[in-house]
Amino acid sequence: MNVTIRGRTEHFRTVTFDAKSNSVRLIEQRLLPHEFKIVGRKNFRATASAITDMVVRGAGAIGATAAYGLAQGALAFRGNDLKKFSAHVELVYKTLADARPTAVDPVNAMNDVRRHMARGETVAEQQSLALAAAEEFANEDSRHCEEIGQHGAKLIRNGMKILTHCNAGWLAFVDTGTATAPMYAAQAQGKKFHVFCDETRPRSQGASLTAWELAQQKVSHQIIADNAAGHLMQRGEIDLVIVGSDRTLGRTGEVTNKIGTYTKAVLAARHKIPFYVAIPCSTIDWKLKRGFDIPIEDRHESEVLGAWGVTKSGQREYVRVANPTSGARNPGFDVTPAELITGIITPAGIFKPQELWKQRSKLGFPASTAIELASTAK
Numbered sequence: 001m002n003v004t005i006r007g008r009t010e011h012f013r014t015v016t017f018d019a020k021s022n023s024v025r026l027i028e029q030r031l032l033p034h035e036f037k038i039v040g041r042k043n044f045r046a047t048a049s050a051i052t053d054m055v056v057r058g059a060g061a062i063g064a065t066a067a068y069g070l071a072q073g074a075l076a077f078r079g080n081d082l083k084k085f086s087a088h089v090e091l092v093y094k095t096l097a098d099a100r101p102t103a104v105d106p107v108n109a110m111n112d113v114r115r116h117m118a119r120g121e122t123v124a125e126q127q128s129l130a131l132a133a134a135e136e137f138a139n140e141d142s143r144h145c146e147e148i149g150q151h152g153a154k155l156i157r158n159g160m161k162i163l164t165h166c167n168a169g170w171l172a173f174v175d176t177g178t179a180t181a182p183m184y185a186a187q188a189q190g191k192k193f194h195v196f197c198d199e200t201r202p203r204s205q206g207a208s209l210t211a212w213e214l215a216q217q218k219v220s221h222q223i224i225a226d227n228a229a230g231h232l233m234q235r236g237e238i239d240l241v242i243v244g245s246d247r248t249l250g251r252t253g254e255v256t257n258k259i260g261t262y263t264k265a266v267l268a269a270r271h272k273i274p275f276y277v278a279i280p281c282s283t284i285d286w287k288l289k290r291g292f293d294i295p296i297e298d299r300h301e302s303e304v305l306g307a308w309g310v311t312k313s314g315q316r317e318y319v320r321v322a323n324p325t326s327g328a329r330n331p332g333f334d335v336t337p338a339e340l341i342t343g344i345i346t347p348a349g350i351f352k353p354q355e356l357w358k359q360r361s362k363l364g365f366p367a368s369t370a371i372e373l374a375s376t377a378k
Contacts, residue, residue: 001170003216005036012038013174015056015064015138019131022075024068026056029171033212034310044073044092051099051106054203058172059246059283060141063105066096067134070110074130077123085123089114101295102256102333103246104285109137111366137282138174144280145176147347152182152242152278153189155350160193160239163229166200166258167209168244168278178278179242180213182345187219195221196238198229200258202303202330226260233271241268241275242345246333247294248277250284250360253338253353254291259331265340277336277353278345281364284356291335304328 002009016025023040024047031037039055041047047069049055051062073092077085093114097107116133120126156162168179176184183195195214200206207223214221224232232238241264247256255261255277268275288294305322322328338353348362356363 001175001213001216003036013138013142014058014061014171015068015174017068017071017131017134017138022072024050024065024072026050026065027171028055029057029209030055030308031316032171033208033215034314034316041069043076044069045095047072048095048099051096057100057205058167059103059105059244060145060173060178060280061171062100062103063109063282064134064138064141064174066099066106067109067113067137069096070113071127071130071134074117074127077127080123082123082126085126089117100297102297103283105246105280105282108282108284109134112137141173141280141282142175144282144347145173145178145181148178148278148280148345149176149181149185151347151350152276152345153185153191155240155242155274155276155345156182156186156191156193157239158191158193161196161232161237162193163196163198163232163238163241163264164210165198165206165241165243165261165264167205167213168257169210169213171209171213172244173280177213177244178280178345179244180210181278182242183214183219184217187217193220195219196229196232197221197223198226198260198264199223200260201226202307204307205258229264230267233267233273238271238273241265241273243275243277245277245279245283247285248279248283248344248356249288249291249294250286250356250363250365251289252291253341253344253356254294255336255338255341255344255353256291256294256296256333257336259334262334262336262340265336269340274342275340276343276345276350277341280347284363286360286365291337294333294335296334297332299330299332301328301330304330 028037113133117126169177197206197210245255306320
């Protein structure tokens, strides 16, 4: 995406890799929209911490970060002993996989990297293959988002008012985004529309990240309180909802996304408003059989009890908002049933949630998963 800072416009990807320093480079998303900064993570543990601490967040972005992190850890290994190297790679894999458990993109991305690595006969060959596979995952993520945009743009008509929740934009992926991809494609086609960004408490990614993206892209938009969506729907002020997903079950079409997505889906169904989910193939979990088996991340209560902001002096500070003696519950995600979803926008086209399994050959269903499922069924 193109970013304009102090009058200068430049294209950036959310996640990149510097091979010379073996460093994963990330946009520091916790500073946005007040400061745009690129930071480097010089070892796989620091890269995992960047995922956990939400320096980088969003399904595709943490998938690419994990892929690069696995390559980074592999490249840091010294020696030629394949057995020791494999044990080291397993440690790197587990560290990155545990960084945020709900999203499936990091695991899918790293599994893909490891499949490519397996073709190498020496440590050096596997290291080289790891980096090449990580780069390809990042490039594919970007291509998939562009394809999602082309398929989804036809859903957007002139004059529409669109609701989106959290940030499934460029910052959540390597480039372009998923929920925003149809909007950017429609804008490129000359269509005029307006976007309502849910603030998305407790971390306010809609207010801080999606709104910043849309402002950079000069897309007409307004931020609304999370609880205002039902009021606007009731009064006919929302025509379409598009959200992203951190894990979509290929067997059932159930969608896991930022907390509050299920609420918006219920409201959309009540008011007969189309509700679409935009995903790359890497977000599909082909193994789990029901949404209740998806691990839902419980985050620190401080996110609910207060908020980060920037003071008049430009300092970033945390402010306690809630009653000082109260605690909080902070689930990061919820699960939306398939029957509440109008369609899922993918790089291969738009499908009903229940059609994903039938369309699995078009959606990158991995051969290794097919073998595993077949062996489990015996």
